[in-house]
Amino acid sequence: MKTRVVVNGEMYERDVEPRMLMSDFIRHELGLTGTNVGCEHGVCGSCTVVLDGEPVRSCTMLAVQADGRRITTVEGLSNDGEMHGLQRAFTACHGLQCGFCTPGFLMTLLPVYNEGKRLESEEIREVISGNLCRCTGYQQIVESVQMALDEAADLAESGEGPDRPSDDADVS
Amino acid sequence: MGSVKPPPFDYVRAANLDDVWDALDADEDAKVIAGGQSLIPLLSLRFASPSLLVDLGALGELTGVQLTDSVLRIGALTRHCEVERNAAIRAAAPLLAEAATWVAHPQIRNRGTLGGSVAHGDSAAEFPAALLALDATMVARSRAGERRVAATDFFLSYFTTALEPGEILAAVELPVARSSSTWGFAEFARRRGDYAIGGAAVQAERDADGSCRSVRAGLLAAGPAPCLAPGLADAFAGRVVDRQLIAGVVDEALARLAPGENVHGSAGYRKDVIGEMLRRALASAFELGEVA
Numbered sequence: 001m002k003t004r005v006v007v008n009g010e011m012y013e014r015d016v017e018p019r020m021l022m023s024d025f026i027r028h029e030l031g032l033t034g035t036n037v038g039c040e041h042g043v044c045g046s047c048t049v050v051l052d053g054e055p056v057r058s059c060t061m062l063a064v065q066a067d068g069r070r071i072t073t074v075e076g077l078s079n080d081g082e083m084h085g086l087q088r089a090f091t092a093c094h095g096l097q098c099g100f101c102t103p104g105f106l107m108t109l110l111p112v113y114n115e116g117k118r119l120e121s122e123e124i125r126e127v128i129s130g131n132l133c134r135c136t137g138y139q140q141i142v143e144s145v146q147m148a149l150d151e152a153a154d155l156a157e158s159g160e161g162p163d164r165p166s167d168d169a170d171v172s
Numbered sequence: 173m174g175s176v177k178p179p180p181f182d183y184v185r186a187a188n189l190d191d192v193w194d195a196l197d198a199d200e201d202a203k204v205i206a207g208g209q210s211l212i213p214l215l216s217l218r219f220a221s222p223s224l225l226v227d228l229g230a231l232g233e234l235t236g237v238q239l240t241d242s243v244l245r246i247g248a249l250t251r252h253c254e255v256e257r258n259a260a261i262r263a264a265a266p267l268l269a270e271a272a273t274w275v276a277h278p279q280i281r282n283r284g285t286l287g288g289s290v291a292h293g294d295s296a297a298e299f300p301a302a303l304l305a306l307d308a309t310m311v312a313r314s315r316a317g318e319r320r321v322a323a324t325d326f327f328l329s330y331f332t333t334a335l336e337p338g339e340i341l342a343a344v345e346l347p348v349a350r351s352s353s354t355w356g357f358a359e360f361a362r363r364r365g366d367y368a369i370g371g372a373a374v375q376a377e378r379d380a381d382g383s384c385r386s387v388r389a390g391l392l393a394a395g396p397a398p399c400l401a402p403g404l405a406d407a408f409a410g411r412v413v414d415r416q417l418i419a420g421v422v423d424e425a426l427a428r429l430a431p432g433e434n435v436h437g438s439a440g441y442r443k444d445v446i447g448e449m450l451r452r453a454l455a456s457a458f459e460l461g462e463v464a
């Protein structure tokens with residue numbers, strides 16, 4: 001079955017079985033292995049991608065359901081080799097150890113980051129409540145997010161706007 | 173190429189309701205899919221193996237929130253995140269909007285639908301309990317037209333509802349909250365967003381003198397199907413509700429429940445949790461302050 005999806009600004013058309021999960025489509029069909037899969041039934045959040053501006057789990061979606069839609073994966077974050085503000089903050093605050101969960105956290109956070117809002121630590125915990133990390137104990141992740149959001153808000157207030165992944169190809 | 177987890181099936185994205193009826197008539201092993209947040213995990217675990225998935229996602233007829241004087245109609249495809257934020261729902265059915273914030277995690281709430289949760293019929297789910305408390309009506313639809321089923325007649329047993337083969341859930345209808353309405357919600361889970369170990373959703377009406385005119389409490393994880401706490405309405409009717417009354421009524425309700433043991437714990441433990449959540453939800457509805 002044909003499915004046409006814009007991923008990280010690029011249009012892909014593939015013929016896939018209806019039963020193919022979006023996570024497998026991204027990893028095996030497109031070769032974008034930054035999106036990690038842990039539980040593969042919706043519990044851990046490591047497979048989170050951004051679908052039309054909202055974070056969703058790619059393992060609880062079929063590739064054919066993404067037909068005509070646009071997706072951003074962790075590969076879409078950096079710009080010409082320049083790391084995204086979220087990635088810089090995770091590096092600076094030790095928001096990762098093994099890094100397995102990190103793409104899921106980053107993609108969960110991207111829409112919040114793009115809004116340019118500052119959040120309290122409790123609100124940050126609510127945003128990331130659907131993502132499991134087995135290494136960090138979450139404290140450094142919360143600090144990373146705080147740093148990234150503060151930076152994004154500063155930029156928004158100065159009129160420059162935060163980093164945005166390029167995502168402008170047309171699906172239709 | 174690549175690994176696949178679910179068993180093979182065909183897939184059709186319905187463009188209109190006739191596509192749905194045709195697909196369901198032609199294949200008795202066909203299943204509809206909405207947000208996929210319960211069904212796709214079940215497929216990946218191979219607990220379900222439909223021959224055909226009929227995707228409802230593009231059907232405008234199943235979307236939208238309409239408010240008339242006394243009825244709020246919410247389309248089945250309304251996503252959890254929309255139930256949480258929609259201004260009309262927050263004003264007319266605040267209990268339902270609060271319940272939405274307890275359903276799973278943000279990423280799942282961005283895909284999962286109210287109709288999917290209701291049709292799934294999980295006794296530990298938030299929406300069925302809230303809809304029972306709200307005295308909702310489920311609007312079922314088939315080729316023959318619409319059929320209305322009271323929430324109390326809808327949830328039959330483990331993951332089993334009153335929907336017939338060839339029928340889908342089109343919408344739910346709720347009475348609009350009035351100035352006399354009040355509500356409370358309490359849930360216990362190991363981690364926010366996980367399915368409830370126990371919980372309660374309370375909707376009540378008060379008279380001007382503060383006495384209780386009516387009360388209903390939907391329970392989470394209290395039996396095979398979503399259910400109401402027994403005996404509340406009669407015990408509370410016409411009385412000013414205080415902690416002592418709540419304690420007695422909850423004890424009596426618990427005596428009539430048999431939640432059974434499961435992965436979360438023994439029957440006794442689960443009864444204790446449900447009882448405590450019911451006490452808290454009632455205390456919150458009748459503004460009796462934080463429970464110690």
Ligand SMILES: Cc1cc2nc3c(=O)[nH]c(=O)nc-3n(C[C@H](O)[C@H](O)[C@H](O)COP(=O)(O)OP(=O)(O)OC[C@H]3O[C@@H](n4cnc5c(N)ncnc54)[C@H](O)[C@@H]3O)c2cc1C
Nearest residue numbers: 042206207208209210211276284285288289291297341366
């Ligand atoms: C990790 C995780 C945690 C979760 N935690 C919770 C939780 O705490 N509380 C909770 O309530 N839910 C929870 N869920 C489930 C989630 O809320 C689902 O979104 C919901 O149960 C089903 O809605 P859906 O739209 O995704 O339905 P789908 O998965 O598409 O369908 C579910 C079932 O309903 C049927 N169906 C769907 N729509 C209709 C319709 N309109 N008419 C007739 N039949 C229909 C399908 O055929 C299927 O049998 C969780 C899910 C995951 C993956």
Ligand code: FES
Nearest residue numbers: 038039040045059
């Ligand atoms: S791999 Fe998708 S949520 Fe765990």
Ligand code: FES
Nearest residue numbers: 097099133134135
């Ligand atoms: S850094 Fe290892 S799981 Fe999060």
